[in-house]
Amino acid sequence: MIENTVMLLIIVPLLFSLLFVALPKSLYKILAWALFILGAALSVNLVLDGTGVVQIGEPNFAMLENVVLILEVLVILFILAVSAKYKNWPTLGLGIISAAIFAYTFSNVPKVEGASFNIDQFSQVMILIVNIIGTAIILFATGYMDQYEEHRHLNRQKTFYFTMSFFLAAMNGLVMADTLGWLFLFWELTTLCSFVLISYNMDEEGINNGFRALALNLVGGIALSIGIILLATNNVSTLSGIGTYAGTNAAALAAVALPVALLCVGGFAKSAQMPFQSWLLGAMVAPTPVSALLHSSTMVNAGVFLVVKLVPAYAGTSLGTAIAVYGSFTFVMCSALALSQRNAKRVLAYSTIANLGLIIASAGIGTPLAVAAAIMLILFHAISKALLFLCTGEIEHTIGSRDIEDMSGLIKKAPLLTTLAALGMVSMLLPPFGVLLTKWVSMEAASSNPVVIVFLILGSALTTVYYAKWLGTILSSSMDKNAVPHKKLETYFPLSLLGLAIVVTSIFVFPIYDYFVKPQVDILLKAAPAISGLAGEFTTEIGAFTYIVIFVVLALAILIYLATKNMFTPRMSSYYMCGENNLERDRLMFRNGLCSYEKSSVSNIYLQNTFGESKLTTLGYAISIILIAIALLGGIGL
Amino acid sequence: MNMNDILTIVLVLIGAPILGCLASGIDRRITARLQGRVGPPILQPYYDVKKLLSKDNMIVNPSQNFYVIVYLVFIILSLLMLVFKQDFLMIIFVYTVASLALIVGGMSTGSPYARVGSSREIMAILSYEPVLILYALAIYLLTGTFKLTAVLDASSPLLIYTPLIFIAMIVVLNIKFKKSPFDYSTSHHGHQELVKGMTTEYGGPGFATIEIAHFYEYVFLTGLIFLFWASTPIIGVLIGILVYLLIIVIDNITARVYWQWMLKLSWSVLLIISIVNIAYLYYSQAKLV
Amino acid sequence: MSLAKSPWIIHVNVNSCNGCDIEVVACLTPLYDAERFGVLNIGTPKQADIMVVTGSVNYKSVNVLKNIYNQIPDPKVVLAVGACASTGGIFHDCYNVIGGVDQVIPVDAYVPGCCPRPEAILDGVVAALSILEEKKKGNIKGKEVKLKGNEVPSNA
Numbered sequence A: 001m002i003e004n005t006v007m008l009l010i011i012v013p014l015l016f017s018l019l020f021v022a023l024p025k026s027l028y029k030i031l032a033w034a035l036f037i038l039g040a041a042l043s044v045n046l047v048l049d050g051t052g053v054v055q056i057g058e059p060n061f062a063m064l065e066n067v068v069l070i071l072e073v074l075v076i077l078f079i080l081a082v083s084a085k086y087k088n089w090p091t092l093g094l095g096i097i098s099a100a101i102f103a104y105t106f107s108n109v110p111k112v113e114g115a116s117f118n119i120d121q122f123s124q125v126m127i128l129i130v131n132i133i134g135t136a137i138i139l140f141a142t143g144y145m146d147q148y149e150e151h152r153h154l155n156r157q158k159t160f161y162f163t164m165s166f167f168l169a170a171m172n173g174l175v176m177a178d179t180l181g182w183l184f185l186f187w188e189l190t191t192l193c194s195f196v197l198i199s200y201n202m203d204e205e206g207i208n209n210g211f212r213a214l215a216l217n218l219v220g221g222i223a224l225s226i227g228i229i230l231l232a233t234n235n236v237s238t239l240s241g242i243g244t245y246a247g248t249n250a251a252a253l254a255a256v257a258l259p260v261a262l263l264c265v266g267g268f269a270k271s272a273q274m275p276f277q278s279w280l281l282g283a284m285v286a287p288t289p290v291s292a293l294l295h296s297s298t299m300v301n302a303g304v305f306l307v308v309k310l311v312p313a314y315a316g317t318s319l320g321t322a323i324a325v326y327g328s329f330t331f332v333m334c335s336a337l338a339l340s341q342r343n344a345k346r347v348l349a350y351s352t353i354a355n356l357g358l359i360i361a362s363a364g365i366g367t368p369l370a371v372a373a374a375i376m377l378i379l380f381h382a383i384s385k386a387l388l389f390l391c392t393g394e395i396e397h398t399i400g401s402r403d404i405e406d407m408s409g410l411i412k413k414a415p416l417l418t419t420l421a422a423l424g425m426v427s428m429l430l431p432p433f434g435v436l437l438t439k440w441v442s443m444e445a446a447s448s449n450p451v452v453i454v455f456l457i458l459g460s461a462l463t464t465v466y467y468a469k470w471l472g473t474i475l476s477s478s479m480d481k482n483a484v485p486h487k488k489l490e491t492y493f494p495l496s497l498l499g500l501a502i503v504v505t506s507i508f509v510f511p512i513y514d515y516f517v518k519p520q521v522d523i524l525l526k527a528a529p530a531i532s533g534l535a536g537e538f539t540t541e542i543g544a545f546t547y548i549v550i551f552v553v554l555a556l557a558i559l560i561y562l563a564t565k566n567m568f569t570p571r572m573s574s575y576y577m578c579g580e581n582n583l584e585r586d587r588l589m590f591r592n593g594l595c596s597y598e599k600s601s602v603s604n605i606y607l608q609n610t611f612g613e614s615k616l617t618t619l620g621y622a623i624s625i626i627l628i629a630i631a632l633l634g635g636i637g638l
Numbered sequence B: 001m002n003m004n005d006i007l008t009i010v011l012v013l014i015g016a017p018i019l020g021c022l023a024s025g026i027d028r029r030i031t032a033r034l035q036g037r038v039g040p041p042i043l044q045p046y047y048d049v050k051k052l053l054s055k056d057n058m059i060v061n062p063s064q065n066f067y068v069i070v071y072l073v074f075i076i077l078s079l080l081m082l083v084f085k086q087d088f089l090m091i092i093f094v095y096t097v098a099s100l101a102l103i104v105g106g107m108s109t110g111s112p113y114a115r116v117g118s119s120r121e122i123m124a125i126l127s128y129e130p131v132l133i134l135y136a137l138a139i140y141l142l143t144g145t146f147k148l149t150a151v152l153d154a155s156s157p158l159l160i161y162t163p164l165i166f167i168a169m170i171v172v173l174n175i176k177f178k179k180s181p182f183d184y185s186t187s188h189h190g191h192q193e194l195v196k197g198m199t200t201e202y203g204g205p206g207f208a209t210i211e212i213a214h215f216y217e218y219v220f221l222t223g224l225i226f227l228f229w230a231s232t233p234i235i236g237v238l239i240g241i242l243v244y245l246l247i248i249v250i251d252n253i254t255a256r257v258y259w260q261w262m263l264k265l266s267w268s269v270l271l272i273i274s275i276v277n278i279a280y281l282y283y284s285q286a287k288l289v
Numbered sequence C: 001m002s003l004a005k006s007p008w009i010i011h012v013n014v015n016s017c018n019g020c021d022i023e024v025v026a027c028l029t030p031l032y033d034a035e036r037f038g039v040l041n042i043g044t045p046k047q048a049d050i051m052v053v054t055g056s057v058n059y060k061s062v063n064v065l066k067n068i069y070n071q072i073p074d075p076k077v078v079l080a081v082g083a084c085a086s087t088g089g090i091f092h093d094c095y096n097v098i099g100g101v102d103q104v105i106p107v108d109a110y111v112p113g114c115c116p117r118p119e120a121i122l123d124g125v126v127a128a129l130s131i132l133e134e135k136k137k138g139n140i141k142g143k144e145v146k147l148k149g150n151e152v153p154s155n156a
């Protein structure tokens, strides 16, 4: 049963990617709906199948292993070919190093006898994210890409949909694979998809940013492959095996420390953590569905997925502390950088990096509570961020800009879209929604480590600020830009679905925790977090979060509002502009001293001089590289 | 939920605004005296609210009053959570909802004055929120839990372990009360260079809601100070009152500063002294008994 | 009685020589302390009850006056302070002056004087208060004053 589902999860998206190539553009909508329904059904099916390990033995294994080898060679050849074609020498160099490592692995490292897929609750969560959110994003793309290409005079939709569904297959493989060799293949495949999609526009900016992403991810990939080779010398060839091996005795724990640190560096690169963050920012040139799918809710999560899976190998060690400090540092640094950004996609990109940093920090703390927080944050963050990215894309199509200041007054022009975007933002920073709840859990868990908690506190205040600015701007009622909202089912269905998912997952956070997270933490750390939940309360050993009360109060507020709305004879009036309003043309215009009219304009505070990229990025690079070096040195045991 | 709890809730719902109203009246009275005036009656804030409720509901935007209702109910919720000794970190987050609701309410009116006020208030969040959470952290380090039960059950006061955070909290209260020198988001009566800041477009019942919420907020914020000496409630209340009076005095003897100053003050002085205090707690392993 | 205990005023200067304004502000000083009666000088019309107008109306300020009048929620009263606001005062035959405030918006009470003493202004406020109460009782609403564009010369 479960074998079939696992195989289908990889094969179906592959099949669809071929269908997208084979069939004409007019059928894409139907294909996307079909993919969405199939993806949702399959992932739910996988959850229903339960957990388990799928062994691939002879004779299938030999065949599949050859496929994997061929694919790996192809990946490397592809990298070498494109980097040579575009004369991108750093990437070429990194490609050659990868090739050398591959050759070394092929000739020197003992072959494994079988491969396995390990379906645990964490994989289930990731599969749900990838296959429901991911396919919903592809569905959204069918309503988005036509207009996108029209603006940019492109006609590459076949490439787009092919890569997107191919990516889903790779991602599904990545989160289920247990054999490190296979995991590495899927890892590199997602990197490639990301490269193709970032350089989708085929202009100079796109290609440069694509290569930056490729190069930085290759660095991560190299770290990963060295880690895998080192692990192979200890006869560890599976992801779950690392934890088991590290758990045997202290010597084993010390032996795997360096490879684990290297694997984590690979994860950091994939998750665009601090010294690698530039690729994710560059990746924002890609079409918004790509940002939503690869660069916020799934692919970048692969990095933290790996880091969390490695928890048993570093929980409680100094390596774990280093990882926690590193993650929380990225959190505060990227939150500060997000504060100075006006470009909505860059804000979201920084916010993504920051939240992934928070996940890494929680994983690094390594207590059951913190690891539970990390896993839940992956889920909630993926939903909220996917919604926010898609909303930004749609806003861009509505007003023709992605500058936050231009979005003021959006609520007047596109109320539903704005409400959904506002829901996404609120869910990122306010109770009772999931992201805040998990942030709360991780803060409580981190409170034993003074450095980490101070970073988390600062970062969380900064997060509140940059989202508050944006939230206030879109909800304000003064409109500057012309806006043309278009109501398309394939646009609004994914948006509403994600919005609904935010609310539902936040309401049912305890069952979700109980079903998915608790057993997983049990597997990872052999100890369940001391979290209990009674009637809408989330109680840890050091605190309690009664989220249900907040839902009730929120509902109450809405009720009071509706009840009192007409109690006090409402009367509309104009803004107070010292009486100098222009009531005919634009209510935000005022009369100046020369009796002509001028527009008032207000902008938010961005603190460019304190938190600007030029001020903070270098500092961020320096400190984060030092922190990674410390982690690696700690791994060697110095 | 037993009879006692319900009674407490009702008591808080009714008692807090009365207290807050009196406090606000006393504030205006003292301010007047400090300026050599007689000042309004103590019950003046009550008359104001009553009057505002009897006025027309003039709005620029149909949803603007929704945000102030959210502000009001979440202030009440955070006060109730404080009274019921809930998780302190959680209380701060709930309180953030309230603050943000008011800011978004100001922004939502779209008036330039309100938007300038709101963006300044957002900067105020940046200044005080870290200090508040550090306060929560201090409570955790001292009691081993974020729940306030431990603080209220302890026999020794919090203040002797957290003097620096106490100082920082006074400034935080100053920012939160929107009193001079940090009164730039909703300028008070005399000073109108931003008209009324965030609340420029609110009038009648909407503004009355904001005023009532302020009454609850006064009690809530003074409650945070009360926690510093909760072991002997009388002293706690006294400290709360003293800090409140101190803030009124500061209000009257200082001029408004730029918001940049506040940010600098907060991130350089307040944060540092709070972190020093936290570091002391962490290394001395002091525990509240 | 609720209105009379907390009259919040908005002070509008439409074309005053500033003499009246200084006297209005003097009401708030410790000597006269209008806040004794709950009077607050509030900045925004949305929260005001009493509109205190000083100066005669001219073509440039007429729309400002009307706009602000329209933005005060009912019940509201208008208090014309000074000779100028009441009749046009010494500026009444100036080329750009329309006249007293009552030429443009309904005025409920007048305070004579050039400039009136603060006591007189406070007296006017108290007189306005009883009118305010009556308006509340009778549920009398101020009419929305129409802005006429031609009152503003295109480039005065």
Ligand code: SF4
Pocket (backbone or CB within 6 Å): C015, C016, C017, C018, C019, C020, C021, C054, C055, C056, C081, C082, C083, C084, C085, C089, C090, C113, C114, C115, C116
């Ligand atoms: S009444 Fe007299 S003091 Fe008042 S504005 Fe007119 S001229 Fe000036």
